Amino acid sequence: MNERDALRRLAADLPRAGDDAAVVDGTVITTDMLHERTDFPPGTTRYAAGWRAVGASLSDVAAMGAEATAAVAVYADDEFDPDALAEFVAGAVDVCEAVDAEYVGGDLDTHAEFTTATTAIGDVPGADADADTGTRAVTRSGASPGEALCVTGEWGRSAAALRLFDRGTNAAVERANDLFRFTPRVADGRVLAGAATAMMDSSDGLARSLHQLAEASGVGFALDRDAVPVHPAVDDVVGGTDAGSAGGDERFELAAHFGEDFELVCTVPESELDRVRRACPAGLVRVGTVREADHGVTADGEPLPDRGYTHG
Amino acid sequence: MNERDALRRLAADLPRAGDDAAVVDGTVITTDMLHERTDFPPGTTRYAAGWRAVGASLSDVAAMGAEATAAVAVYADDEFDPDALAEFVAGAVDVCEAVDAEYVGGDLDTHAEFTTATTAIGDVPGADADADTGTRAVTRSGASPGEALCVTGEWGRSAAALRLFDRGTNAAVERANDLFRFTPRVADGRVLAGAATAMMDSSDGLARSLHQLAEASGVGFALDRDAVPVHPAVDDVVGGTDAGSAGGDERFELAAHFGEDFELVCTVPESELDRVRRACPAGLVRVGTVREADHGVTADGEPLPDRGYTHG
Incomplete structure (x- = not known):
C-alpha cells in the first residue's frame, strides 16, 4: 500500500480529510511532517527549515481561502543545540508574521533524524459557526468547464x-x-x-x-x-x-x-x-x-x- | 542543553508557549509527538496508540478548561500496513468521540520508527474573540495559598x-x-x-x-x-x-x-x-x-x- 492509496483510504473514512485542510465549525486545521533526509538538503539553515516547515502548513490554510491565525511545531532532533532551535523558532515566527499569523510554540522531542511536525489553523470568515462545515472554504471539487x-x-x-x-x-x-x-x-x-x-x-x-x-x-x-x-x-x-x-x-x-x-x-x-x-x-x-x-x-x-x- | 532547558528557552521567546496549550483569539492549540520506542511498548495495539496519542493532545486542551473541537495526526511508519493505519484512525476517532470532538484526518509520512505527531484544538467559551488572549482559559499561574x-x-x-x-x-x-x-x-x-x-x-x-x-x-x-x-x-x-x-x-x-x-x-x-x-x-x-x-x-x-x- 503506497502513500496515495493509504491517503485515499483515510479520506474515505474521514469525509473532511480529502482537502488541503479540514474544516470544523469555521476553523481550518492542517498538519504535516518534514524530515532532514527527504526535505532539508545539506546546507539548509535551521532558520530556512523553520520558515519552510511552518510555511508548508500555512500554505494549506491559504489553499482553503482562509485567514491564517496560528501555527505550532514539534521540533525533534538527536540533541538540543540551543542555537539551532532558536534559529528554527525565528524562522517559524517570521513566516507566521509574513502572513499575519502567530507562532505559538510547540513541543520538543528526541529523534535520531531532525524531524518537524507542523500544524496551522485558520478562520473562514463568514462561515456560520453553527454550521456543520465552514461553507465558504474553497475545496478542490467546484471547478466547471469553461472557467x-x-x-x-x-x-x-x-x-x-x-x-x-x-x-x-x-x-x-x-x-x-x-x-x-x-x-x-x-x-x-x-x-x-x-x-x-x-x-x-x-x-x-x-x-x-x-x-x-x-x-x-x-x-x-x-x-x-x-x-x-x-x-x-x-x-x-x-x-x-x-x-x-x-x-x-x-x-x-x-x-x-x-x-x-x-x-x-x-x-x-x-x-x-x-x-x-x-x-x-x-x-x-x-x-x-x-x-x-x-x-x-x-x-x-x-x-x-x-x-x-x-x-x- | 536538556529538553527542559530548551523548553524554558522556547517559553521565554514565546510568551504563550509555557502552558499546556497556547491560546489565540479564544482558540487553544497544542501539539505532541510520540514514538514507538519511548511511548508504545511491545504489545501496544495501533488502536490504543491512536487513542492515546490523540488523547494526549486532547488532555492538554482539557487542562486549559477548553472545549475540545478537533484533532489531527501525522502517522509515520516504515511501511503503510493498511490494517494498522485503519486501527490507528479508529482509535483516534473514538477518543475524539469520547470528548465530543472530531478527528479530521492528517498526514502520512515514511519514517524508520513508528512516530505520530498529534494536534488538538479547542474553544474557550466566553473568551472575547477580539481580545488578544482568551482570558477564560485556565493557566498554571493563578494558585493562591489556602486554596x-x-x-x-x-x-x-x-x-x-x-x-x-x-x-x-x-x-x-x-x-x-x-x-x-x-x-x-x-x-x-x-x-x-x-x-x-x-x-x-x-x-x-x-x-x-x-x-x-x-x-x-x-x-x-x-x-x-x-x-x-x-x-x-x-x-x-x-x-x-x-x-x-x-x-x-x-x-x-x-x-x-x-x-x-x-x-x-x-x-x-x-x-x-x-x-x-x-x-x-x-x-x-x-x-x-x-x-x-x-x-x-x-x-x-x-x-x-x-x-x-x-x-x-
Missing part, C-alpha cells in the same frame, strides 16, 4: 533551490536558502476565496495538482505550457547544467513536475478573472482552461502525465 | 499498564491496552474552568506537575500522600512483583512519580470545592493545600522531589 485555470507566483523555485544546494558553493547555498523561504499565499487565497470555484496548493507539483483537482471536480484541464510563469532561478540552473536542445523540456519539467513550490492552483469564472488578477499580491496568471472530464489533463494538447519529477 | 489542591481520576494507571506490557501474557497485554486508553478530562476541565485558579495535566507525573504549578504560580504545596487516589491496577502489579515492606513506597512511586496518567491537577478555592467535586464526571479529590512559596512542595511534611520514576 479559467490560474496559478499564483512563479514556478520551479524549489527545484532551482535543490540544484543550488547540490552545487554546494557558499553563494549557491545562500541563494538556495533564500529560495526555500517562500511566502505562503494566504493573502492571495483570501482574494480568491470570493471567486475561485476550486483551489489547492501545489506541494506535489503543477501536473499532479491538476490531476487531483480534475478528479475532485470531475473535470479536465487544457494547460498552455508557455503560460506557466517560470521562476528566474530555473533559467540559471538549467542554463548551468542542462543547456542545449533539452533546455525547454527541462525547464517545464522543473516548473510543472518538481513540486514543493507552495503556489496556489485554482479555477476562476471568466467574469471574475480581471478583478482577482489585479488583487492578488503574488500575481495570478491564467495558464489554461477547465474542460469536460473526458478531455483529460493536457498540456498543449498532449496528455500531461500525473507524475512528479523525472531526471532527464 | 485546595485537587486531582481528577485515579493515579498510576499508566505505570500499571507498563508493568502489564512487560509481563507479556495475552491477558496482561490486553489489560494494559485497556489501561492505555484513558479518557481525556475535557468534561472535568470544563467544570473546573469556572472555579480552578490554576490547572495542568499530569503528563510528567504528579510530583513534577506540582513543582511546575508551584513555579508558575509562585506558591508551595502540602500534599497528603494517603489522599492521592491510586488506580486499582497499581495494587495488582505492586502485589505481584514488589510485595513486602516496600509496597507502600512503590505504590506512591507509581502513582505520584511515574507520570503519563493524563489526569488534571488543579487548585480550587475552598468556597467552590463542594460544587465542583459533585460536578466532575471523573471524580475530583482534594489531595492537599496550596501554601506560601517558601513552604516548597512537600508530601506529608517531607520535601517531595521534582523527579519522575526511579526504579526501587
Whole structure:
C-alpha cells in the first residue's frame, strides 16, 4: 500500500480529510511532517527549515481561502543545540508574521533524524459557526468547464533551490536558502476565496495538482505550457547544467513536475478573472482552461502525465 | 542543553508557549509527538496508540478548561500496513468521540520508527474573540495559598499498564491496552474552568506537575500522600512483583512519580470545592493545600522531589 492509496483510504473514512485542510465549525486545521533526509538538503539553515516547515502548513490554510491565525511545531532532533532551535523558532515566527499569523510554540522531542511536525489553523470568515462545515472554504471539487485555470507566483523555485544546494558553493547555498523561504499565499487565497470555484496548493507539483483537482471536480484541464510563469532561478540552473536542445523540456519539467513550490492552483469564472488578477499580491496568471472530464489533463494538447519529477 | 532547558528557552521567546496549550483569539492549540520506542511498548495495539496519542493532545486542551473541537495526526511508519493505519484512525476517532470532538484526518509520512505527531484544538467559551488572549482559559499561574489542591481520576494507571506490557501474557497485554486508553478530562476541565485558579495535566507525573504549578504560580504545596487516589491496577502489579515492606513506597512511586496518567491537577478555592467535586464526571479529590512559596512542595511534611520514576 503506497502513500496515495493509504491517503485515499483515510479520506474515505474521514469525509473532511480529502482537502488541503479540514474544516470544523469555521476553523481550518492542517498538519504535516518534514524530515532532514527527504526535505532539508545539506546546507539548509535551521532558520530556512523553520520558515519552510511552518510555511508548508500555512500554505494549506491559504489553499482553503482562509485567514491564517496560528501555527505550532514539534521540533525533534538527536540533541538540543540551543542555537539551532532558536534559529528554527525565528524562522517559524517570521513566516507566521509574513502572513499575519502567530507562532505559538510547540513541543520538543528526541529523534535520531531532525524531524518537524507542523500544524496551522485558520478562520473562514463568514462561515456560520453553527454550521456543520465552514461553507465558504474553497475545496478542490467546484471547478466547471469553461472557467479559467490560474496559478499564483512563479514556478520551479524549489527545484532551482535543490540544484543550488547540490552545487554546494557558499553563494549557491545562500541563494538556495533564500529560495526555500517562500511566502505562503494566504493573502492571495483570501482574494480568491470570493471567486475561485476550486483551489489547492501545489506541494506535489503543477501536473499532479491538476490531476487531483480534475478528479475532485470531475473535470479536465487544457494547460498552455508557455503560460506557466517560470521562476528566474530555473533559467540559471538549467542554463548551468542542462543547456542545449533539452533546455525547454527541462525547464517545464522543473516548473510543472518538481513540486514543493507552495503556489496556489485554482479555477476562476471568466467574469471574475480581471478583478482577482489585479488583487492578488503574488500575481495570478491564467495558464489554461477547465474542460469536460473526458478531455483529460493536457498540456498543449498532449496528455500531461500525473507524475512528479523525472531526471532527464 | 536538556529538553527542559530548551523548553524554558522556547517559553521565554514565546510568551504563550509555557502552558499546556497556547491560546489565540479564544482558540487553544497544542501539539505532541510520540514514538514507538519511548511511548508504545511491545504489545501496544495501533488502536490504543491512536487513542492515546490523540488523547494526549486532547488532555492538554482539557487542562486549559477548553472545549475540545478537533484533532489531527501525522502517522509515520516504515511501511503503510493498511490494517494498522485503519486501527490507528479508529482509535483516534473514538477518543475524539469520547470528548465530543472530531478527528479530521492528517498526514502520512515514511519514517524508520513508528512516530505520530498529534494536534488538538479547542474553544474557550466566553473568551472575547477580539481580545488578544482568551482570558477564560485556565493557566498554571493563578494558585493562591489556602486554596485546595485537587486531582481528577485515579493515579498510576499508566505505570500499571507498563508493568502489564512487560509481563507479556495475552491477558496482561490486553489489560494494559485497556489501561492505555484513558479518557481525556475535557468534561472535568470544563467544570473546573469556572472555579480552578490554576490547572495542568499530569503528563510528567504528579510530583513534577506540582513543582511546575508551584513555579508558575509562585506558591508551595502540602500534599497528603494517603489522599492521592491510586488506580486499582497499581495494587495488582505492586502485589505481584514488589510485595513486602516496600509496597507502600512503590505504590506512591507509581502513582505520584511515574507520570503519563493524563489526569488534571488543579487548585480550587475552598468556597467552590463542594460544587465542583459533585460536578466532575471523573471524580475530583482534594489531595492537599496550596501554601506560601517558601513552604516548597512537600508530601506529608517531607520535601517531595521534582523527579519522575526511579526504579526501587
